Amino acid sequence: GAVVSQHPSRVICKSGTSVKIECRSLDFQATTMFWYRQFPKQSLMLMATSNEGSKATYEQGVEKDKFLINHASLTLSTLTVTSAHPEDSSFYICSARVAGKPLSGNTIYFGEGSWLTVV
Amino acid sequence: AQTVTQSQPEMSVQEAETVTLSCTYDTSESNYYLFWYKQPPSRQMILVIRQEAYKQQNATENRFSVNFQKAAKSFSLKISDSQLGDTAMYFCAFLPGGSNYKLTFGKGTLLTVNP
Numbered sequence: 001g002a003v004v005s006q007h008p009s010r011v012i013c014k015s016g017t018s019v020k021i022e023c024r025s026l027d028f029q030a031t032t033m034f035w036y037r038q039f040p041k042q043s044l045m046l047m048a049t050s051n052e053g054s055k056a057t058y059e060q061g062v063e064k065d066k067f068l069i070n071h072a073s074l075t076l077s078t079l080t081v082t083s084a085h086p087e088d089s090s091f092y093i094c095s096a097r098v099a100g101k102p103l104s105g106n107t108i109y110f111g112e113g114s115w116l117t118v119v
Numbered sequence: 120a121q122t123v124t125q126s127q128p129e130m131s132v133q134e135a136e137t138v139t140l141s142c143t144y145d146t147s148e149s150n151y152y153l154f155w156y157k158q159p160p161s162r163q164m165i166l167v168i169r170q171e172a173y174k175q176q177n178a179t180e181n182r183f184s185v186n187f188q189k190a191a192k193s194f195s196l197k198i199s200d201s202q203l204g205d206t207a208m209y210f211c212a213f214l215p216g217g218s219n220y221k222l223t224f225g226k227g228t229l230l231t232v233n234p
């Protein structure tokens with residue numbers, strides 16, 4: 001089946017610095033990718049929808065300037081947490097929609113997720 | 120806007136027994152999809168089963184089956200012959216038809232399978 005890879009799986013950064021998380025579709029093209037945040041023992045919260053070649057669409061309450069999303073190619077979307085603070089520590093997970101196919105559960109794939117710890 | 124409700128935060132079942140996880144949703148859409156995802160301790164989201172709203176027949180995938188009641192907006196997951204590897208967080212999710220590709224998740228049910 002299709003594979004979505006996230007990197008890094010774990011990252012620790014100092015408060016005030018920026019950190020980038022990559023989401024790659026390894027064997028398919030993804031026109032749309034989604035970024036979620038998940039707190040411990042909670043559900044996935046959609047942060048933004050990343051569209052190839054255009055600006056990301058952010059959910060209400062998500063700071064656009066803090067969580068920069070770039071989807072420069074059909075196989076790569078990046079999430080950059082700028083000026084990270086301890087409250088940004090969380091599990092971030094991406095998903096990707098297979099381009100050109102009717103949307104269904106079989107054509108949305110999730111990455112393995114990335115743990116971010118800001119110290 | 121759609122909402123998905125999972126009323127059971129935690130459940131447990133003995134190995135080899137059957138368990139049912141509940142999910143209800145609210146929507147004004149006529150065309151949509153419903154899913155159950157499994158999230159084990161590794162945190163990888165794994166699709167368990169999906170149901171297209173226009174299909175009356177309940178979806179089944181090996182030991183997993185759903186009871187889809189469209190009029191009642193209910194979508195429960197039945198796991199038969201529970202295995203230790205089924206221990207995970209289970210999320211019910213809703214996806215509208217058309218060009219809105221956003222999944223709406225329930226809060227999840229933590230299922231523990233006991234030996």
